Amino acid sequence: TMASCAEGSASISYEPTESAASQKREERLRKFRELHFKRNEARKLNHKEVVEEDKRLKLPTNWEAKKARLEWELMTDEKKKECAAKGEDYDRVKLLEISAEDAERWERKKKKKNPDPGFSGYAEAQLRQYQRLTKQIKPDMDGYERQREQCGEDFHPTSNSLIHGTHVPSKEGIDRMVEDVEKQIEKRAKYSRRRAYNDDADIDYINERNAKFNKKAERFYGKYTAEIKQNLERGTAV
Secondary structure, eight states: OOOHHHHHHHHHHHHHHHHHHHHHHHHHHHHHHHHHHHHHHHHHHHHHHHHHHHHHHHHTTTTHHHHHHHHHHHHHHHHHHHHHHHTOOOOHHHHHHSHHHHHHHHHHHHHHHSSSSOOHHHHHHHHHHHHHHHOOOOOOOOHHHHHHHHHGGGOOOOOOOOOOOTTTOHHHHHHHHHHHHHHHHHHHHHHHHHOOOOTTTTOOOSSSSHHHHHHHHHHHHHHHHHHHHHHHHHHHHH
């Protein structure tokens, strides 16, 4: 009886220990599976981010602005179609949707905008002049229509058309071109006039560009080189 009690107690103490070990093993396996799943998810997300970053790097620098502009244009086209289907004026509907605060802010922004940014480079100045001249062009639509009626089917040239030397400009067009060129010359003369020379001043330059350089050098370094210059003029320089 004592042996049977001992065996019963041993079996009773052994079963909970085995169950606890099995539970711990299952818990470790579950954590391992979770970690493995998280690692795979992180690997997929990392690969996805790398692909997206590569796509972003290959896009133009102003892609976001272009995308926003395209989306705005699509939205505007849809709004115009809706207004046309309802028989409404799109400009009027658009003005009704603008709040007073936005309209006031846009007006302030327009007033702050400087129409003349000044000289920043010859390329920018040339572009501004080109834009200003093209805005002043007024096409002769009546002459265009007359020429199209006279030419008929030959109005649109082909590879076999001979156009060079056949066009004769009108007197009004020539006068308009001459007037525009004279205005350009007059405006350019105000900004590119030659400065008068002072006959009494010392001549320490070889051309106009060198004279401007010497003036800049004198303005910045004249107080440091005044004594050296005086010694050179007196002939007492060491």
